[in-house]
Structure formats: structure tokens, C-alpha cells
Amino acid sequence: MELFLSKKTSFQDPDKLAELFIQLTDDLSYSKTFYPQSKTTQYLNTLASKIHQSVYKNKKEKRNRIITFWKYELPEIFYQRRNELIISFFVFFIAVVIGVISSEGDTGFVRLILGDSYVNMTQENIKNNDPLAVYKQMNGVDMFMGITFNNIRVSFYAFMAGIFLSVGTILLLLYNGIMLGSFHHYFYVNNLLLKSLSIIWIHGTLEISSIIIAGAAGLVLGNSILFPKTYSRRQSFLISAKDGVKIIVGLIPLFITAGFLESFVTRYTQMPIVLNLLIIFSSLAFIIWYVIIYPIKLNRRENNESTKN
Numbered sequence: 061m062e063l064f065l066s067k068k069t070s071f072q073d074p075d076k077l078a079e080l081f082i083q084l085t086d087d088l089s090y091s092k093t094f095y096p097q098s099k100t101t102q103y104l105n106t107l108a109s110k111i112h113q114s115v116y117k118n119k120k121e122k123r124n125r126i127i128t129f130w131k132y133e134l135p136e137i138f139y140q141r142r143n144e145l146i147i148s149f150f151v152f153f154i155a156v157v158i159g160v161i162s163s164e165g166d167t168g169f170v171r172l173i174l175g176d177s178y179v180n181m182t183q184e185n186i187k188n189n190d191p192l193a194v195y196k197q198m199n200g201v202d203m204f205m206g207i208t209f210n211n212i213r214v215s216f217y218a219f220m221a222g223i224f225l226s227v228g229t230i231l232l233l234l235y236n237g238i239m240l241g242s243f244h245h246y247f248y249v250n251n252l253l254l255k256s257l258s259i260i261w262i263h264g265t266l267e268i269s270s271i272i273i274a275g276a277a278g279l280v281l282g283n284s285i286l287f288p289k290t291y292s293r294r295q296s297f298l299i300s301a302k303d304g305v306k307i308i309v310g311l312i313p314l315f316i317t318a319g320f321l322e323s324f325v326t327r328y329t330q331m332p333i334v335l336n337l338l339i340i341f342s343s344l345a346f347i348i349w350y351v352i353i354y355p356i357k358l359n360r361r362e363n364n365e366s367t368k369n
Contacts, residue, residue: 084108092290101290109295132358134310137303139355141280148275151230152237152268159241163249173242182246191252192259195327208319211267212312215274219281219308226282233275240268258336259329263322265343270314273351277304 088108091101138145162169171179178194185193198206214236221228247256284300285293321339325331 081108096290102292105290106292106295109291129306130310134306135350135355135358137306138351139359141276141303141307142355144276144279144283145273145351148229148233148272148279151233152272152275155234155237156241156244158234159238159243160245161241162238163242163245170242170246173239174246179246186250186252190329191247191250191255192326192329195259195322195329198323200323200327204319204323207322208316211270211315211319215270215277215308215311215315218271218274219277219304222278222281222283222304223285224282225286226279229275229278229282232278233272236271258333258340259326261340262326262336263318265340265347266314266318266321269343269347269351270311270318274308274311277307280304280307 084104084107088101088104091098091104095101159173163173181194182191185191190196214232218229218232221232244253244256247253280300281297281304284296288296291299325339
């Protein structure tokens, strides 16, 4: 097989190549089942990857490539990387709890996390009966550009920090979660928790969800080094890095939408609560559907089709 693959003309014989690929995947499946840690499994996996990459590296992209990415490719990655998504969510959730508890036990903790200038400004806004006036201070367009760029930058950092064996990503998730917990506890102490929740989560639903998903991308990258399974660490890293990049690219529209909401909608702090809740729950429903429900349904449908065939 290696001799055939080494020939320059090997990929011009599709029938022979298809026959070898089927045979190879059968052998690889058997080897993974009974000898998952053996060098033979790793060797077969390398050959299979070589054939796959050689066949598809020069494949012309279809005109509907973008539609395919959003409709199938990204949801499939969400399903395949669901464990990292779950871990990222729980790390962030635990961090929020830590932020709340720490703020409860130490009044100076909020200032340490949020900064004196922000706390002092918010206290002044509370006295003026407009606690969330911070969202009204900047021009909408400038605010939109700055916030969107910053959110994309944070997501990229969360992803790239995974290269430090996932530790960097976990630390970033912890920091952002603790900040969120401290933030909401501060408003709770000032009897403004419901007010802050109903306004901040207009944009926060998409923004926080995206940070958690970006954290999952970082864990995908880090875990590829820690747990390469049957791949070599180099192969595992390259495959996971590709998935992680796709996840980050997939988050860009969410960050743009979140930035738009924060810059042009959240500033209207006197909006009817019904409208606030409509935006919040619509955003949450979309995240749950696209990241969790739709990928599961898509995977089941593909499994059913493969079983029929």
C-alpha cells in the first residue's frame, strides 16, 4: 500500500485508491477496537489521513461552501467537541459562583476585580437614578466597533491559550466568570439585580455564550496535545487546531450581533421589560438550538442514512 501511495500516479487511479481506502479503514476500525494503543493503529491512522488529505487538498470549493459550513460543518464540530463545550460551561459557571461568594465575603473584592474607577462611576450613576448609564456614554458606532473587536480578540486569546495544555484557556474562563459573578453581586447588594439582569443580558446572552464556546475551542486545542488518542501529537494538534479555528470563525457573527445589541439596544435602559425578555430568550433559544439540539439531530440523521445505505 505504501508503495502504491508513493507513486505520483497513484491518485490518478480512483478505483484502486477507493479499494485501498476501504480496506485500510476496515483494518483501522478493527485495530482501534482491539488494539487502541498499539503503534499499528497509529500507523494505519497515518496512512488513512494521508489518503484523505491527498484526495481533498486540491478539491475545488463549491459555490455554496459558506452555506455548507453553517448548515453542516460547524454543527458537526459542535457535536464532536461536545465534551469540551460541557467542560467550558462548567468551568465558567463555577467561576461565576466563586465571584459571587468572594464578593459576599469581602467588600473590597469587587473593586479588585472590576476596578475602582468602574465601581466609583457606577455608584455615581446609581445616585443619579441611572445605574447602567455606562452604556450611554459613547457614540453608538464607536462603541460597536470597539466592543466587537474586543470580543473577537478575547475569543482568539481563549482559543490560543489552549496551547498551554488547556491551562491558559481555563484561567481565562475563570477570570471572566469571576468578573461576571462579582459584577452581578455588586448590583444585588445595591438592590438592582433584576434591573441589571434584564438589561445586561440583552447583549450578554450571545456574548457570554460565545466566550464559553471560544473556551471550548481552546480546550480542543489543549486536549489535542494532552490526549492525542491514536494520532501522533502533531496530527492530533493539526486536526484540533483546524476545528478550533472553524469554531472561532463561526463565533464572529455572534460577536457582531452582541456588539450591535450592546451599542444600540442596551443603552435604552427604560425599554419595556417584555421587549428585553424577548431579546434575551430569543438569543438563548438560538444558542441552545444551534449549538446543542441541531447538532444532535444532524448526527442522528446522518447515522440513520448510513445505516440504511
